[in-house]
Structure formats: C-alpha cells, structure tokens
Amino acid sequence: xxxxxxxxxxxxxxxxxxxxxxxxxxxxxxxxxxxxxxxxxxxxxxxxxxxxxxxxxxxxxxxxxxxxxxxxxxxxxxxxxxxxxxxxxxxxxxxxxxxxxxxxxxxxxxxxxxxxxxxxxxxxxxxxxxxxxxxxxxxxxxxxxxxxxxxxxxxxxxxxxxxxxxxxxxxxxxxxxxxxxxxxxxxxxxxxxxxxxxxxxxxxxxxxxxxxxxxxxxxxxxxxxxxxxxxxxxxxxxxxxxxxxxxxxxxxxxxxxxxxxxxxxxxxxxxxxxxxxxxxxxxxxxxxxx
Amino acid sequence: xxxxxxxxxxxxxxxxxxxxxxxxxxxxxxxxxxxxxxxxxxxxxxxxxxxxxxxxxxxxxxxxxxxxxxxxxxxxxxxxxxxxxxxxxxxxxxxxxxxxxxxxxxxxxxxxxxxxxxxxxxxxxxxxxxxxxxxxxxxxxxxxxxxxxxxxxxxxxxxxxxxxxxxxxxxxxxxxxxxxxxxxxxxxxxxxxxxxxxxxxxxxxxxxxxxxxxxxxxxxxxxxxxxxxxxxxxxxxxxxxxxxxxxxxxxxxxxxxxxxxxxxxxxx
Numbered sequence: 001x002x003x004x005x006x007x008x009x010x011x012x013x014x015x016x017x018x019x020x021x022x023x024x025x026x027x028x029x030x031x032x033x034x035x036x037x038x039x040x041x042x043x044x045x046x047x048x049x050x051x052x053x054x055x056x057x058x059x060x061x062x063x064x065x066x067x068x069x070x071x072x073x074x075x076x077x078x079x080x081x082x083x084x085x086x087x088x089x090x091x092x093x094x095x096x097x098x099x100x101x102x103x104x105x106x107x108x109x110x111x112x113x114x115x116x117x118x119x120x121x122x123x124x125x126x127x128x129x130x131x132x133x134x135x136x137x138x139x140x141x142x143x144x145x146x147x148x149x150x151x152x153x154x155x156x157x158x159x160x161x162x163x164x165x166x167x168x169x170x171x172x173x174x175x176x177x178x179x180x181x182x183x184x185x186x187x188x189x190x191x192x193x194x195x196x197x198x199x200x201x202x203x204x205x206x207x208x209x210x211x212x213x214x215x216x217x218x219x220x221x222x223x224x225x226x227x228x229x230x231x232x233x234x235x236x237x238x239x240x241x242x243x244x245x246x247x248x249x250x251x252x253x254x255x256x257x258x259x260x261x262x263x264x265x266x267x268x269x270x271x272x273x274x275x276x277x278x279x280x281x282x283x284x285x286x287x288x289x290x
Numbered sequence: 291x292x293x294x295x296x297x298x299x300x301x302x303x304x305x306x307x308x309x310x311x312x313x314x315x316x317x318x319x320x321x322x323x324x325x326x327x328x329x330x331x332x333x334x335x336x337x338x339x340x341x342x343x344x345x346x347x348x349x350x351x352x353x354x355x356x357x358x359x360x361x362x363x364x365x366x367x368x369x370x371x372x373x374x375x376x377x378x379x380x381x382x383x384x385x386x387x388x389x390x391x392x393x394x395x396x397x398x399x400x401x402x403x404x405x406x407x408x409x410x411x412x413x414x415x416x417x418x419x420x421x422x423x424x425x426x427x428x429x430x431x432x433x434x435x436x437x438x439x440x441x442x443x444x445x446x447x448x449x450x451x452x453x454x455x456x457x458x459x460x461x462x463x464x465x466x467x468x469x470x471x472x473x474x475x476x477x478x479x480x481x482x483x484x485x486x487x488x489x490x491x492x493x494x495x496x497x498x499x500x501x502x503x504x505x506x507x508x509x510x511x512x513x514x515x516x517x518x519x520x521x522x523x524x525x526x527x528x529x530x531x532x533x534x535x536x537x538x539x540x541x542x543x544x545x546x547x548x549x550x551x552x553x554x555x556x557x558x
Binding site: 114 | 301302303354355467468470471472473474475476477478492493496497500501
C-alpha cells in the first residue's frame with residue numbers, strides 16, 4: 001500500500017454524543033482519528049455497542065458529528081447540504097440486514113433506485129442495473145420478480161446490488177453476511193471481493209467473522225468503548241491476541257491453536273492467523289528440531 | 291431528530307412521584323385537570339402554578355424536558371391567545387387602528403387560556419415522564435376493572451395499549467434505520483413540494499409496513515406459544531398495592547381542589 005497517497009476518507013477528532021443534555025446522554029464515539037486510502041480493503045471489528053455502527057454512518061454523512069470533522073477526498077463533507085448528499089453517492093453504505101429496505105415491485109426497479117436518484121439517463125441506469133445484478137450473481141430472470149419472492153440470500157444480494165449500482169468509490173458494509181447460511185455467506189463475500197477488484201474501489205467492512213478479516217482485509221481497526229483501541233495489518237493486530245480477548249473479541253481459530261501450542265512450550269511466532277502460516281511455522285520448527 | 295419525539299416518553303428515576311402507585315398518579319392527574327378548570331382568577335391560577343411547580347420539583351424532572359413537550363403546541367397556544375385577545379368584548383386597550391379591538395378583558399382571558407393549556411400539558415406530561423408505560427397501562431386496567439361487569443373488554447384494551455406503547459420506540463428506531471438506508475441510496479426526504487415529499491415517503495413506508503406486519507405476526511406466535519389466551523385467570527408478576535403515601539397524596543389532591551374552588555370563588 002502506497003502511503004504517499006492522499007487518504008480517500010479521513011476523520012479528525014470525530015465525536016458523537018447521543019441525546020446530549022438528557023438522562024439518556026451517551027458518548028458513542030470519542031475523538032476518532034482515522035484514514036483509509038484508495039483501493040484499500042479495510043476491516044472494522046469491535047464488540048456490540050463499541051461505536052462502530054455510529055462511526056461508519058459518519059463516513060457518508062448520514063449522521064452529523066457532534067464534534068470533529070469528516071473529509072472525503074480532502075473536502076469536509078458537511079460544508080453544505082449539497083456536498084453531504086453528493087458524498088452519499090461516492091461513499092456507498094450497506095446497512096446491517098439491508099434486505100429490510102427493499103420496497104419496489106421488481107428487483108430491477110429496486111436496484112435502479114440509487115442510480116435514479118443520481119439523475120442518470122435511462123440508458124446509464126439500465127447499464128448499471130444489469131452490471132450490478134451480474135456482479136452480485138443475480139440472473140436476468142430474477143430482475144422482473146418481486147424482491148419479496150426471493151430467498152434470504154438473494155434478497156441480501158439485491159440490496160447490496162442496489163448500493164453498488166451507484167458505483168461508489170468507497171463501499172462500506174455493516175456485517176454483510178450476518179444471518180446467512182454458509183453458502184450465502186461465501187457468495188456475498190465473493191461479490192464484495194469482485195466489486196473491490198473490478199472497480200479498484202475502497203471497501204470498509206464491519207464484521208464479526210475473524211476468519212473473513214484474516215483472509216481478506218489489508219488493514220483493520222478495532223473499536224473498543226468508542227475509541228480505536230488498535231489498528232494495523234491483521235498480522236499486527238492478531239499478534240496481540242490476549243488484548244483482543246480482553247475486549248471480548250475472538251481471534252481466528254488458528255491463532256488460538258498457535259497460542260495454546262506456545263503455552264505448551266512450542267517455539268512459534270506470535271503473528272499466526274491463517275492455516276498456511278501455522279503449517280509453515282510447524283514445518284519450519286520440525287526442520288529445525290531435527 | 292425523530293428520536294426527540296416525547297410522546298409517552300419515560301424518564302426513569304426514584305423520586306417520590308416516581309414511586310407513587312400508577313393508579314394514584316392517574317387519579318391525581320384527573321383531579322389536577324379538574325382543579326385547573328375550576329381556576330378562574332389570578333389567585334387560583336397562581337395557586338395551581340405553585341402546585342405544578344411543587345410537583346415538578348418533587349419529581350426531579352428537568353424543566354427543559356417539559357418545555358420540549360410544550361413546543362409542538364406553540365401554534366395552538368399563540369392562536370388561542372390571539373383569538374381571545376381580539377374577540378372578547380370589553381374596554382379597548384387603546385384607540386389606535388387594530389389595537390382598538392384588543393380589550394383588557396381579552397388580554398386577561400388570553401393569559402388564562404395560555405396558562406391553562408401549558409399547565410394542562412405539563413401536568414399530563416409529568417404523568418408519562420414519571421410512570422413507565424407498562425405501569426401506566428397496568429394502573430389503567432385496574433382502574434377500569436369495574437367496567438368488566440358491563441362487558442367492556444378492559445384487559446384486551448389494556449394489552450393492546452401496552453403493545454402499542456411498547457412498539458413505539460421500536461417503530462421509531464426502525465423508521466430511523468430505513469430512512470438512513472434509503473438516504474444512503476440518495477433518497478431525499480427534505481426538499482420538494484408536498485406531492486414530491488409524499489412520493490418520497492413510499493421507499494420508507496413500504497418496508498416499514500412489511501416489518502410491522504412481520505413483527506405483529508411473530509409477537510402473536512410468541513404469545514400463543516406461551517399459552518396466552520386473554521385476561522381470564524391471569525395473574526401478575528408485579529402486584530400493585532396502595533400504601534400510605536398514596537392515600538396521603540390523594541388526600542392532598544382533594545385538598546387542592548377544595549382550595550382552588552374556594553380561591554376561585556372568593557379571591558380576585
């Protein structure tokens with residue numbers, strides 16, 4: 001990753017306090033400095049209520065910060081209403097359980113909702129809807145169906161297609177695979193990866209699946225009680241497994257195995273988070289032991 | 291934004307007002323309203339204001355929250371004030387142009403009406419602010435219990451009310467979420483004329499209705515699988531008991547009414 005690049009999204013002292021001045025006052029996030037660079041695949045993890053959902057909704061201007069600033073390509077996204085609204089087309093946000101937002105009478109129309117709001121021509125809209133549908137593996141025959149007739153996994157993909165049809169430069173997803181069966185999960189993850197590589201877009205993904213994090217992301221941040229507690233490559237973060245577990249987070253199963261083996265006296269590096277790394281380390285150890 | 295809706299909002303606390311039995315509080319609110327309508331002159335209004343302030347102080351509810359409850363009514367209040375100022379017969383304030391229509395009597399009535407509306411709203415908000423929705427419906431059910439004799443489905447009504455109250459925050463949250471999701475796709479709920487705005491609501495209302503029906507269905511199944519079959523023979527986890535402070539409070543309430551009636555008759 002070329003760090004000389006200008007960050008595509010940057011936050012500065014980002015703070016959000018809910019219901020300020022009432023007994024329900026609650027600081028969701030406090031003083032967050034964050035940057036993501038073009039083309040990065042970024043992971044966000046954290047316990048429920050750690051502020052990660054509030055945080056990502058700031059990145060496309062859905063929530064206005066109570067303190068601090070958000071910059072998209074160097075520009076403060078809250079300078080005017082027009083800028084804020086425009087940012088939403090460049091920074092696509094897929095909420096948790098996005099299938100609950102489907103409303104149109106056909107899949108086609110639902111995917112076209114975003115592009116239509118962008119005031120594109122009918123031809124462009126058509127091209128984008130078909131492209132987004134193809135990318136998310138929705139067959140042409142499904143386009144005329146009602147979204148309410150589809151299976152759970154299909155609905156989820158329609159909802160994701162509805163956001164990527166806007167061709168955002170940054171795609172943010174809040175637990176895109178929650179509640180899906182293993183097959184649906186793999187399909188959705190493949191869709192997201194396909195979008196990432198085809199468009200060379202930036203992706204920010206909130207997830208509970210440490211395996212996904214270990215496999216896909218370039219860099220991740222860990223939210224804890226409204227702050228970013230850790231940040232770095234998966235290798236850097238997972239090497240602090242004990243701290244992660246203290247925050248109530250899990251680590252990849254392979255990391256756990258390696259931790260236990262180390263406790264039992266084996267000489268293994270601390271930054272193991274994939275099966276391949278573990279087997280390589282074990283083989284190397286065996287070679288050395290001979 | 292939408293979360294600021296104060297309707298039926300409850301501020302948990304542990305003041306004497308919070309601890310009163312919900313039935314007592316409902317009855318006291320009724321007494322308070324009656325007393326308010328008995329007030330007719332400066333002294334009686336001043337007395338009622340004093341009663342309200344005392345209750346608010348006792349409840350530890352912030353004045354700011356009460357003011358927020360009154361805010362949506364500002365148009366009605368202003369409208370009432372203007373109508374009363376202009377259309378009450380009596381001695382004009384001054385003999386210039388429009389002001390000729392304003393009378394001293396009108397000003398007095400306007401002041402009383404404005405005070406009455408504001409105090410009425412504050413008083414009832416005090417009830418919902420200090421009583422949890424569940425306690426409120428429980429209290430209401432028990433108070434209306436005698437009506438069962440004439441076949442009024444009191445339990446069913448109370449159950450519907452508690453379900454409705456229970457789901458207000460859920461629906462608001464859901465609305466907020468769907469609104470955000472559609473805004474993320476470029477939906478615009480804030481600009482345009484009435485027709486455009488109404489049309490912009492479709493992407494919000496369709497998912498909201500679908501999820502409301504889904505929730506209702508799930509709730510019904512959940513209730514049935516726990517053998518709910520209406521109010522007959524149903525016992526409660528939290529029994530309501532009137533204790534000494536409730537009787538004292540009711541006695542005080544009656545005393546307030548008596549005072550107001552006396553003040554309204556003999557005061558200025």
